[in-house]
Amino acid sequence: MPFLEQLAGNLIYGAILGAVYGLATMGLSQIFGVLKIVNVGHGAFIMLGAFTAYWMFTLYSINPMLSIPIALVIGLSMGLAVFYTVIRRLIGAPELSSLLATFGIGIFLEELAKFFWGPDHRGYTWNIGSVNLSITLIPYSKLLAFGMSIIIALILYSIFQKTRIGTAIRAVVEDREGAMVCGVNVTRIYALSFAIGIGLTVMSGVLVTLFVPVGINPYMGGEYTLKAFVIAVLGGLSSPWGAFVGGFIFGLLENGSYTILSLFPNVEPFSLTRFVAFSVLLIILLVKPTGLMGGEGE
Amino acid sequence: MRRYVRPMIPVIILYLTLLLVGLSSESRWQPVAFIMFYIALGQALNMFLGMTGYVDFGYVAFLALGSYGMALAFSSFSSLGLWVILLGFVLAIIMSSLLSLAVGAIALRLRGAYFAIATIGVNEGFRYLVEGVRLWGGSEGIIISSTMKDIFGSDLSNYISTFVADIMVFVIGFIAAFLTVYIINSRIGYALMAVREDEDAARVMGVFATKYKIMAFAMSAIFAGLIGASAWTLKLTYVFPEDVFNITYTVEAIAIVMLGGAGTLTGPIMGGLIYGFLRYYLSTVLPGFQLLVVAPLLVLIVTIFPEGVMGYVKRKVRNTRFEKYII
Amino acid sequence: MPLLELDGVSKRFGGLIAVNDVSLKIEKGESFGIVGPNGSGKTTLFNLISGIYRPDSGRIFFDGQEITELPPYRRAQLGIGRSFQIPRPFKGATVRENVAVGALFGTLSGKIDVDSALEIADHYIEVVGLHEKRNDEAERLTAVEKKLLELARALAMKPKLLLLDEVVAGMNPKDVDRVVDLIKRVKEEEEIAVVAMVEHVIPAVMKFAERIMVMHEGRKMVEGPTLEVLMMDEVAMVYFGESKLPGE
Numbered sequence: 126m127p128f129l130e131q132l133a134g135n136l137i138y139g140a141i142l143g144a145v146y147g148l149a150t151m152g153l154s155q156i157f158g159v160l161k162i163v164n165v166g167h168g169a170f171i172m173l174g175a176f177t178a179y180w181m182f183t184l185y186s187i188n189p190m191l192s193i194p195i196a197l198v199i200g201l202s203m204g205l206a207v208f209y210t211v212i213r214r215l216i217g218a219p220e221l222s223s224l225l226a227t228f229g230i231g232i233f234l235e236e237l238a239k240f241f242w243g244p245d246h247r248g249y250t251w252n253i254g255s256v257n258l259s260i261t262l263i264p265y266s267k268l269l270a271f272g273m274s275i276i277i278a279l280i281l282y283s284i285f286q287k288t289r290i291g292t293a294i295r296a297v298v299e300d301r302e303g304a305m306v307c308g309v310n311v312t313r314i315y316a317l318s319f320a321i322g323i324g325l326t327v328m329s330g331v332l333v334t335l336f337v338p339v340g341i342n343p344y345m346g347g348e349y350t351l352k353a354f355v356i357a358v359l360g361g362l363s364s365p366w367g368a369f370v371g372g373f374i375f376g377l378l379e380n381g382s383y384t385i386l387s388l389f390p391n392v393e394p395f396s397l398t399r400f401v402a403f404s405v406l407l408i409i410l411l412v413k414p415t416g417l418m419g420g421e422g423e
Numbered sequence: 424m425r426r427y428v429r430p431m432i433p434v435i436i437l438y439l440t441l442l443l444v445g446l447s448s449e450s451r452w453q454p455v456a457f458i459m460f461y462i463a464l465g466q467a468l469n470m471f472l473g474m475t476g477y478v479d480f481g482y483v484a485f486l487a488l489g490s491y492g493m494a495l496a497f498s499s500f501s502s503l504g505l506w507v508i509l510l511g512f513v514l515a516i517i518m519s520s521l522l523s524l525a526v527g528a529i530a531l532r533l534r535g536a537y538f539a540i541a542t543i544g545v546n547e548g549f550r551y552l553v554e555g556v557r558l559w560g561g562s563e564g565i566i567i568s569s570t571m572k573d574i575f576g577s578d579l580s581n582y583i584s585t586f587v588a589d590i591m592v593f594v595i596g597f598i599a600a601f602l603t604v605y606i607i608n609s610r611i612g613y614a615l616m617a618v619r620e621d622e623d624a625a626r627v628m629g630v631f632a633t634k635y636k637i638m639a640f641a642m643s644a645i646f647a648g649l650i651g652a653s654a655w656t657l658k659l660t661y662v663f664p665e666d667v668f669n670i671t672y673t674v675e676a677i678a679i680v681m682l683g684g685a686g687t688l689t690g691p692i693m694g695g696l697i698y699g700f701l702r703y704y705l706s707t708v709l710p711g712f713q714l715l716v717v718a719p720l721l722v723l724i725v726t727i728f729p730e731g732v733m734g735y736v737k738r739k740v741r742n743t744r745f746e747k748y749i750i
Numbered sequence: 751m752p753l754l755e756l757d758g759v760s761k762r763f764g765g766l767i768a769v770n771d772v773s774l775k776i777e778k779g780e781s782f783g784i785v786g787p788n789g790s791g792k793t794t795l796f797n798l799i800s801g802i803y804r805p806d807s808g809r810i811f812f813d814g815q816e817i818t819e820l821p822p823y824r825r826a827q828l829g830i831g832r833s834f835q836i837p838r839p840f841k842g843a844t845v846r847e848n849v850a851v852g853a854l855f856g857t858l859s860g861k862i863d864v865d866s867a868l869e870i871a872d873h874y875i876e877v878v879g880l881h882e883k884r885n886d887e888a889e890r891l892t893a894v895e896k897k898l899l900e901l902a903r904a905l906a907m908k909p910k911l912l913l914l915d916e917v918v919a920g921m922n923p924k925d926v927d928r929v930v931d932l933i934k935r936v937k938e939e940e941e942i943a944v945v946a947m948v949e950h951v952i953p954a955v956m957k958f959a960e961r962i963m964v965m966h967e968g969r970k971m972v973e974g975p976t977l978e979v980l981m982m983d984e985v986a987m988v989y990f991g992e993s994k995l996p997g998e
């Protein structure tokens with residue numbers, strides 16, 4: 126049964142990619158959860174992470190796993206810079222302002238990337254062998270990306286649960302005024318949460334490159350913005366952990382539907398998969414606007 | 424009556440000036456038509472973004488569907504002769520309004536952020552549908568120039584795409600402005616104002632928010648579709664999915680509305696004028712990089728000047744005798 | 751038949767039960783008060799009645815029909831008008847435009863045009879005494895004026911039931927008296943069947959309400975004639991014990 130084998134193979138691949146998707150969405154949910162701001166420019170930060178990995182690898186032969194901390198530092202500093210120049214002024218402003226501002230920031234980053242690095246598609250190969258699962262071959266690099274995503278998510282989880290900063294962030298999420306009264310510097314918590322969110326996103330961009338052999342280009346982020354929104358809504362939008370689970374679901378869904386769509390003649394499964402992503406988003410919003418795992422909130 | 428006439432005076436003056444400048448010499452027509460496109464685009468988007476405070480990141484999809492509507496009329500009904508243009512506009516209206524109703528019925532029940540999220544994918548999603556199932560010529564698009572020559576002959580075709588198409592955009596923009604004045608002064612305008620300012624408060628005061636949001640969305644979509652049909656298909660005589668689903672136009676439209684002043688009548692005209700002018704003359708300096716300028720401009724406007732040029736003017740003329748002319 | 755009937759209504763937010771199994775009947779013509787300490791669920795109860803939230807359990811009836819599942823705008827048109835504890839005027843619009851929204855959309859009795867709505871608005875602006883500010887933008891009003899604007903906006907809807915969430919909070923005693931008198935007068939003149947007020951300011955409640963309900967931690971504690979209830983020891987315990995004394 127070649128179809129079932131192919132489906133199984135693609136689903137395994139989907140689960141692996143799903144973990145990376147999950148990580149790539151946590152930053153979005155983190156920022157929304159704490160600041161109640163939707164980062165519409167999310168994908169641009171993934172693109173920056175991807176270019177980080179690309180340049181590190183091609184210029185300095187630094188392997189992608191070692192680029193992760195570099196991407197984190199870049200992401201954290203960008204997050205702080207963006208927060209203190211733009212986002213801070215928009216807290217308490219109408220929602221429209223922050224939507225438009227983050228949208229503009231994302232476009233700006235894309236255009237900067239195009240200005241400096243050109244519009245070409247780039248890629249690199251980091252070949253460290255593969256494991257043979259009889260139905261499919263899985264490169265070790267992708268397994269590493271899978272493992273790294275889970276490790277980073279776990280580290281974030283323990284930061285939230287075990288450290289003072291994590292406690293302060295949770296306090297702000299639960300009761301902003303109350304936290305302020307208790308002496309928490311809310312603006313600083315916002316800055317930190319935003320920076321962590323962007324840091325996570327840029328890091329995830331590094332891992333994404335292991336799945337797009339020649340797909341690194343200034344506009345690659347748009348696709349991930351869309352996917353991240355689907356995943357975030359699946360996971361309830363304001364919970365990074367919901368997002369991580371949502372990533373898995375989406376990875377399976379995407380690769381499953383790709384396999385099925387390939388069966389049809391006259392259809393370009395690759396393009397249509399993205400249409401599926403968009404349809405899933407509308408369907409979830411239709412059925413349960415607050416997300417499949419989300420709670421209350423009208 | 425005066426409620427409708429007085430605010431239209433500055434609009435008419437601006438449109439007439441622009442038209443006269445454009446007709447004054449042959450070399451001025453192109454820049455004027457270029458600016459006119461952005462004014463009309465701003466006016467169309469303002470009907471939704473300005474009136475409701477909601478943002479549609481997939482807005483360009485309506486222009487795209489409108490341009491496909493016109494192209495399909497040419498490619499499937501060329502036997503109609505001149506009527507094909509009328510049919511094209513009708514198709515443009517139908518297709519763009521159907522998409523707006525489908526998206527609106529699902530997503531406009533939701534609040535701002537969720538709506539914005541839902542629209543992120545509309546544009547790309549639709550483009551991938553067109554390319555994915557090879558709809559309407561798939562990624563090759565539709566080219567109507569030869570059909571057009573067959574129907575109208577090459578002189579008339581030329582006249583249509585270099586002059587009539589531009590005039591149509593002009594007319595569409597003007598009708599949009601007129602409709603905006605009407606809406607602002609009507610029940611719909613009050614409902615939309617209430618929704619924009621505080622949706623919960625509006626709802627407990629009896630405003631059926633979803634209904635009015637969908638109305639504004641559909642009207643805005645229809646005008647976008649008409650602009651796409653004339654400024655793209657009639658003028659350029661081809662439709663390529665890569666061009667018509669290009670997010671650049673969404674960004675430009677939003678920047679124009681915000682720059683001019685969201686929700687004001689004259690704002691999109693000012694915004695389109697300033698933006699179109701700069702873009703026309705700066706595109707020689709930075710070709711292909713207009714977004715590099717527009718994007719930070721947009722960020723700058725929303726963070727430090729959210730009321731926009733005409734929002735500022737409107738506030739300044741409050742309680743003066745100009746008040747009734749600037750809305 | 752009561753004008754408003756709540757039947758075992760509950761609402762939870764995560765682990766917290768903000769309104770817990772509250773049943774209540776309010777008759778036509780009543781002046782009803784709701785009191786209770788901070789966080790006892792009074793505003794949430796209003797949000798359930800006006801439809802901002804749907805209850806997790808229980809049913810709500812208004813004027814002879816069940817409204818549990820009706821959206822807020824339908825309830826408003828049936829005759830439920832309300833104010834918000836923290837005023838929420840349409841900030842960029844003028845006072846007239848604010849009030850006109852209520853006249854335009856807040857009734858079932860057919861569509862009226864903008865001009866007649868503005869006339870109705872002028873009437874209620876006069877009633878609450880904001881006449882001189884009628885062309886000002888709402889965001890430029892003082893806190894007290896914003897509360898009066900909310901009152902005018904709700905009145906323009908010609909409500910049968912008027913829900914006022916702490917309208918006199920933060921006012922000085924003179925303003926409190928003025929506003930309570932105004933509400934009493936308007937209730938008679940406009941033939942509003944019921945006014946329900948949530949208040950911390952006990953003198954205002956005593957002056958206004960014939961009957962009150964005391965809420966505590968989401969539950970209805972007692973309900974009855976105002977003075978009787980306020981004399982009860984347990985009420986004094988939960989309420990005055992941790993908040994203000996009568997007459998303070």
Ligand SMILES: Nc1ncnc2c1ncn2[C@@H]1O[C@H](COP(=O)(O)OP(=O)(O)OP(=O)(O)O)[C@@H](O)[C@H]1O
Nearest residue numbers: 763766768786787788789790791792793794795835
């Ligand atoms: N949207 C919400 N989400 C989560 N919790 C809420 C929400 N609204 C109210 N609560 C909680 O429900 C409880 C009841 O709140 P409510 O505002 O109804 O009290 P209240 O009696 O009006 O208090 P106050 O006198 O302070 O106005 C509080 O603990 C509050 O924190």
Ligand SMILES: [Mg+2]
Nearest residue numbers: 792793794835
């Ligand atoms: Mg309250």
